[in-house]
Amino acid sequence: MLDLVSLQRSFLMPPSNLSISKIGAESDVVLRNLFEFYVHDMAQWFDVDLKADGSYSYDTSSVWRNGYDAYLAKLGDSIAGFALVGSAVEWLGDTGAQDVREFFVVRRFRRNGLGQRMAMLLWNERPGEWLVRVLEANAPAVLFWRTAISSYSGGSYEEQERIVKGRPWRFFRFVSKGV
16 A cells, blocks of 8 residues: 555655766766666757657766766666766856756656755765756746755855856856765
8 A cells, every 4th residue: 555644755855865976988878878868858858859760878888988078877786867977067167167068867756855965976976166057948947056055055055057068057167065
């Protein structure tokens, strides 16, 4: 029988048994499968078409080739999402800043604090200057990142609008002191 009180509590409280771990090319199949869902979600804001076989098929080999760090989030034994981190040099110059290249939370784990906790774990893992870029049209993501970064940094962050390839983006910059 479904315990509605426990279910309701799980949506209201940030998960305490969330973990992130860095993964490598040996986990490429897992990352590729998660990208299928991620690209599906992003197709709402980006001009992405299905492949002939009906999939979004993202070539994750570029993740490893470009030297990005991939992190897998788990809630207990359940995969909850992923994050890709790379250099922010193409956006900020040679500042040493890190860029949240991609960030994804599996739908069933959204809207309960897991995404913010996942971001916090990532930032604590890698102290230093950070950049988070969000397409302005993705209003839910802009709100999510503004809230997460403001909470994490105690309000000490910069937010600016930039035009990238003719589209407005929101750039957030802040510093993580780590744990």
